[in-house]
Amino acid sequence: MADIITDKDTLTKALEQAGPMPVPGDVLMVTPKHFAVEYVINPHMKGNIGTVDKARARWQWEVVRDKFRHLGLKVHEMEGERGLPDMVFTANQSLPCIHPDGHKHALMSIMHSEQRMEEVPYFEQWYRRHGYEIHYPDADSISDFEGMGDAIWHYKKRFLWGGFGYRSSRRAYEAISDLFHVPVAMLELIHPAFYHLDTCFCVLNEKCVLIYPPAFTRDGLALIHAAFPVVIEAPEKEAQELFACNACCPDGKNVIIQKGCSEVNKALKKNGFAFHEVDTSEYLKSGGSVFCMKLLLW
């Protein structure tokens, strides 16, 4: 039976009871050889068709990759495919999961936009080569689901946060909860510029989260506050223009974040985090930054 959480008392209990999940040590990235803005499927892409500087995009991508390496993660690189300019955003095509027995699973996405659908099979192939068991959502009952763009694991717990409203449908999380035997806390997204959960919600560790509050409903904010004693709020400019909440904290201490998020960085520092600034300006043109450019897995 699906374990879908929409109220804070249930959430508190579920979080207490949630089993442990290892911190991911691997990262999957796709090379930006064919990265470009060729169509508009989110508000950030408007006006940016044809404006990506390829050399700069490559260099920025390498800096992000090297940051993950320096933090001790193993980076897997997959070659980007011609005609799939958004394939570089590897957070979106799947949701990986590791079970208590060490068995690795991946649920493949049903991309919301036609333009991105062909990306998914390349990830399926990668997972097969790396010993994952593959699952597909039931396309008859689920219209869309964009992987870790919207489905985000709680730090070190078998507990999932499920964003819905723009790219993933509510119904997807019932299936995920049943498939992976995990509770899912539902967060409805209500601001079109924050179309994926990872644009407005960044789990830093078991106690801290970084969010952009106007992207959520009152009920959603209540769940977030019930789960995390420390909620860092990004100011509008840093959240919307610099994608501050699309940062990534792979180890509970070090935060890789778009450069220039000075207010957020101040708050991170105050709460004991180290921040590592990177420039993802070419990717911001497409509506993505650090978190979208990688997939954390085991």
Ligand code: ARG
């Ligand atoms: N242009 C891409 C899209 O709109 C950007 C995806 C960014 N990914 C993310 N996880 N927020 O689909």
